[in-house]
Amino acid sequence: xxxxxxxxxxxxxxxxxxxxxxxxxxxxxxxxLKLAEAMGHPEQKFRSVHVAGTNGKGSSSHLLAAxxxxxxxxxxxxTSPHLREFTERVRVNGQELSADYLVExxxxxxxxxxxxxxSFFEMCVALAFSYFAEQRVDVAIVEVGLGGRLDSTNxxxxxxxxxxxxxxxxxxxxxxxxPEIAGEKAGIIKPxxxxxxSQSQPEVADVxxxxxxxxxxxxxxxxxxYHAEFTDEPSLQTGxxxxxxxxxxxxxxxxAELGLPGDYQQLNLPGVLATLDxxxxxxxxxTEAAIRTGLRQVTHLTGLRGRWSIIGHHPLVVADTGHxxxxxxxxxxxxxxxxxxxxxxxxxxxxxxxxAGMLALLPKEATYYFCAANIPxxxxxxxxxxxxxxxxxxxxxxxxxxxxxxxxHQAAAPDDVVFIGGSTxxxxxxxxxxxxx
Numbered sequence: 001x002x003x004x005x006x007x008x009x010x011x012x013x014x015x016x017x018x019x020x021x022x023x024x025x026x027x028x029x030x031x032x033l034k035l036a037e038a039m040g041h042p043e044q045k046f047r048s049v050h051v052a053g054t055n056g057k058g059s060s061s062h063l064l065a066a067x068x069x070x071x072x073x074x075x076x077x078x079t080s081p082h083l084r085e086f087t088e089r090v091r092v093n094g095q096e097l098s099a100d101y102l103v104e105x106x107x108x109x110x111x112x113x114x115x116x117x118x119s120f121f122e123m124c125v126a127l128a129f130s131y132f133a134e135q136r137v138d139v140a141i142v143e144v145g146l147g148g149r150l151d152s153t154n155x156x157x158x159x160x161x162x163x164x165x166x167x168x169x170x171x172x173x174x175x176x177x178x179p180e181i182a183g184e185k186a187g188i189i190k191p192x193x194x195x196x197x198s199q200s201q202p203e204v205a206d207v208x209x210x211x212x213x214x215x216x217x218x219x220x221x222x223x224x225x226y227h228a229e230f231t232d233e234p235s236l237q238t239g240x241x242x243x244x245x246x247x248x249x250x251x252x253x254x255x256a257e258l259g260l261p262g263d264y265q266q267l268n269l270p271g272v273l274a275t276l277d278x279x280x281x282x283x284x285x286x287t288e289a290a291i292r293t294g295l296r297q298v299t300h301l302t303g304l305r306g307r308w309s310i311i312g313h314h315p316l317v318v319a320d321t322g323h324x325x326x327x328x329x330x331x332x333x334x335x336x337x338x339x340x341x342x343x344x345x346x347x348x349x350x351x352x353x354x355x356a357g358m359l360a361l362l363p364k365e366a367t368y369y370f371c372a373a374n375i376p377x378x379x380x381x382x383x384x385x386x387x388x389x390x391x392x393x394x395x396x397x398x399x400x401x402x403x404x405x406x407x408x409h410q411a412a413a414p415d416d417v418v419f420i421g422g423s424t425x426x427x428x429x430x431x432x433x434x435x436x437x
Contacts, residue, residue, distance in 0.1 A: 003099040006106050007086055013113070014120035031118040032152040035126040038112050042126075042133035046076065048156045049275060052144040052185045053164030055327045056198065056268040059260055059307055060164050061143040063272045066301040067294030068139060068279075069093055071286045076132040076140030078153070080124065083306060083428040090128045092135045094302045097127075105130065121145050125152040139279075149187020160278040161188045161195040161217075162271055166204045167326035182207040194218040194278045198271025220278070226252070226270035233337070234261030239310050240296065245269065253291065259298040262308035262320065264330040269295075306424070308334070311432040315412040316340070319420040319427045323349075325357045331421065332361060340417040344369065344408040348401065348426035349384055350377040358422065359391050367411065368395025371404035373425035401429040 001009060036043055051061045058079055065077040075093055082088040090097040105127060106113075113123060125145075132140045142158070144151045166182045182204035189195045189211050197208050200221045212219035227246045234241035241261035245253040252273075258265055276286050298304060306321040308331070316338065322331040335343070343366035349355045350373075362368075370385040372378035381397035381404075388395065398404035408418045420430055427433065 006103045031116055031122045032155050034116050042129040043156050045133040046137050047139045048158040049141050050158040050188050051162045052148040052188050054167040056164035057143050060268045060272050061141045062302040062304040065141045066298040067291050069301050070293040071290035073138040076137035078128040079143045080145050090131055122152045147184040149184050157190050162275045164198045178203045179207050186211040189215050189217050191215045196220045196222050196274045198222050220274050222270035222274035226273050228266045228269035256292055257296045259296055260307050263334045305433050306427045314414040315416040315418050317418045321424040321427045323423050328361050335419055338417050341415045344412050344418045346404045346408050346420040347422040348373055349379045349422050351379045359388050364392050368393050369404035369408050370397045371401045375425050401426050
């Protein structure tokens, strides 16, 4: 098969959560273990860091990979979903999996897939682990897809586990209370493997304490060790943002710069630094210079996009993949601080999210361009516009993401601000996001 035929086979044969929602999610590790056994257990042939959480796990994974690359290690990175191209999910030292490798790998294992009938995500995990083993990575950063306990990635035994944040998302699959959701995320904690939790959240702290104690796993609440604070707004030219970090109240990283300028990265950075400490304790050589370089050059080193990405000027255009209430609240607070005459918001959503909760957070003094990403899960733009109008949000439905972005550009004055978000899949369709840095 060609690359495009291979992708069509995967999308048609294997249920894909990214496109269809809950029907593409298979609970349990059975299929993944069957694939791993048939492939010679590649997950046992490389060292890893496992990253879970509701918000921040993607950014944290990329930051960890960037610092370890800057320290000279051969680093695998597995994340999901992809934005534009399937191969973004699997990287080594920032380089995406090659299309040729994917074609050959799927052809080799296609009879196994037809026997096991894995989900799309289960196949992706097997692909990533096979690739990392073949590439002999020094360490792989492995982001959980959904939850943790029953996530396909949970067949690894990592050097350290990182749990970034607990908030409401995917309640139908993970539970309706924060402690229930935390229990699913805590499922990545392994016996005697240290675990870092980025944020001390009173509602769920005891969940992690109990699980860590039961597994004899050393537990660190990172925000009790590190405090990160942005000292200025991000540069509109470089996208870099100055940050100061203290450790136990003492200066640690002063005058550092972060290549991910969203306010919410202040919550992610302590978890990243505490995880690096755990790796250092296990023999990794990670200098302050490597940390500074990794934090500053993260988007160049790993290819991360869509986290407070500035993709245009006059008007200023910002895209961000934040898509649940906790994430959007932080994004919108930062958005409203930007100097602007008027706001134009290009917004889409998927139909299994808390759309009403999202819309309730949006500012009424803005013009809206509602759209639907090109996936089956997308909420139709007309439906979204009707729900928004009932809450006093003024705008219109557009036939596609591209037309919504074009309409916002056309209507905006040079001193206005255009924001694109509401869904990862809306941001993924914005062409300007993929211009060379």
